[in-house]
Amino acid sequence: MKEVLSNNINKIEISGIRRFFNKVELVPEAVSLTLGQPDFSVPENIKKAMIDAVNENKTTYTSNAGIIELRKEITKYLKGFSIEYSPNEICLTIGGSEALMDVFAALLNTGDKVLIPTPAYPAYESCTNVLGGKPVFYNLKQDFSIDIDLLDNIIKTEKPKILVLSYPSNPTGAVLSKEIRNKLYEVVRNNDIVVVSDEIYSSICFENEYYSIAQYKDIKDKVILVSGFSKMFSMTGLRLGFVCAVDSYMKGIMKMHQYNVSCAPSIAQWGAYEGLRSCLSDVEAMKKEFMKRRDYVFNRLKAMGFEVNLPQGAFYIFPKIDIFKMNSEYFCERLLNEGKVAMVPGSAFGTGGEGYMRISYSYSMQQLKEGLDRLENYLKNKI
Ligand SMILES: Cc1ncc(COP(=O)(O)O)c(C=O)c1O
Incomplete structure (x- = not known):
């Protein structure tokens, strides 16, 4: 039969994380430490606000960018991180996922290069490929920070249009330090490049201070910020994210967003609005619990x-497994089938993830204890 799928869609695969989940489902007795889904309930005030929104029939389309009330709250919230975007520079999206795809679609022409960290969340590479762009990768250092000289070199030789930053990081738990942020600023200022900074885990940062490339006013026209509420309010299924950008980018992002989804779900928007007004203490409580689990x-x-590096943010830890002399997919499959505990192979996050595995600690202490006991027993008895 003649090939029916597009060349671009044929260039991408179902994510390695999802492929591994499918294997985990075949071993129902396994303890899974694989998901990027906090085990906390959505804060009560958010639940109530969403129920009220339904009862008040706030169930119609919103403006394409999303309700102004929420965009104003996001402006205020970001200001607390020294990041300045006006409500008109914010668009609510269906999760961080839609935000990423809209941004890439608005910016990329066929063949444009996108500089992506490895290891990283797999969507950056897939979005690039499906839009006919060309991913170029930059390896991270042993502590998963950015090697600025290497990055600068690749930018000079490859001339990518977009640089992806992804901190706090899935899968490594690393955050952006002040020193690296300052150096990145110089690189961005001195090169013709647009930064897409995915900061969806910004609310789960264990350091006292938060550092982001979006904090510099004078390069605002070179930075697009992607974020969202999935992790912050433990509302992954409610599908709400956002993108912040100056008007010249937002014009294009908005076209993609409008034709793709019209607007983000109204009910989730009213929930997040209440969340920013009255649930930041719930977010703090979750963060405290994540720190306990991390330790x-x-x-x-x-x-x-x-x-293993001590994670400084998000809720993942990324130990090295290369001493076992197996590739990460094979090691994790054996661990799953023989040790009955599921952890995601590092290779699911790109070539830079080979030799590692990702453990999510967004699970209860009891489940973490059981999973780690099984890992320990497996290593003692089988390896
Ligand atoms: C780094 C990163 N960016 C974006 C997303 C997508 O977020 P959402 O579920 O809000 O679409 C995720 C989800 O796990 C993520 O880990």
């Missing part, structure tokens, strides 16, 4: 002899 998982892994 527990980190200490257990260290005691088992893993080489």
Whole structure:
């Protein structure tokens, strides 16, 4: 039969994370530490605001950019991180996922290069490929920070149109330090490049200060910020994200957004509006709990002899597994089938993730303990 699917869609694969989930489902007795979904309920005030919105029939289309009330709250919230966008520079999207696709669609011509960290969340590469762009990768250092000289070199030789930054990081848990942010600023200022900064985990940063390339006013015309509420309010299924950009980008992003989805779900928007007004203490409480879990998982892994960095944000930890002399997919499959615990192979996050595995600590302490006990037993008895 004649090929019916487009060349661009044939260039991409179902994500390695999803492929691994499919295998996990075949082992129902396994403890899974794979999902990027916090185990907390949506804060009560958000639930109530959404129920009220339904009862008040706030169920119609909103403006394409989203309700002004929420965009104003986002402006205020970001200001707390020293990031300045007016409500007109914000568009509510269907999760961070739609925001990313809209931004890439608005910017990329066929063959345009996108500079992507590796390891990283897989959507950057797939969005680029499906739009006919060309991914170019930059390796991260051992601590998953950016090697600025390497980055500058690649920008000078490859001349990418977009640079993707992704901190706090899925899968590594690394955050952007002040020093690297300052150096990145110089690179961005001195090169002809647009930064797409995915900061969807910004509310889960264990450092006292938060650093972002979007904090510089004088390069605002070179930065697009992608973020959202999935992780912040533990509302992954409610599908609400946002993108912030100056008008010259927003004009294009808005066209893609309008024809793609018209607007983000109205009910979720009213929920997030209430969330920003009255649930930031719930977010703090979740963060405290994540820190406890992070310390527990980190200490257990260290005691088992893993080489592992202490995560500073998000809710993932990324230990090295190359000492077992198996590729990460094979190691995680054996761990799943024989050790009955599921962890995501690092290769699902690109070539830079090979030799690692991702553990999500967005699970209860009890589940983390059971999962890590199984890992420990497996390593003692089978390896
Ligand atoms: C780094 C990163 N960006 C974007 C997303 C997509 O977020 P959403 O579920 O809001 O579409 C995720 C989801 O896991 C993510 O980890």
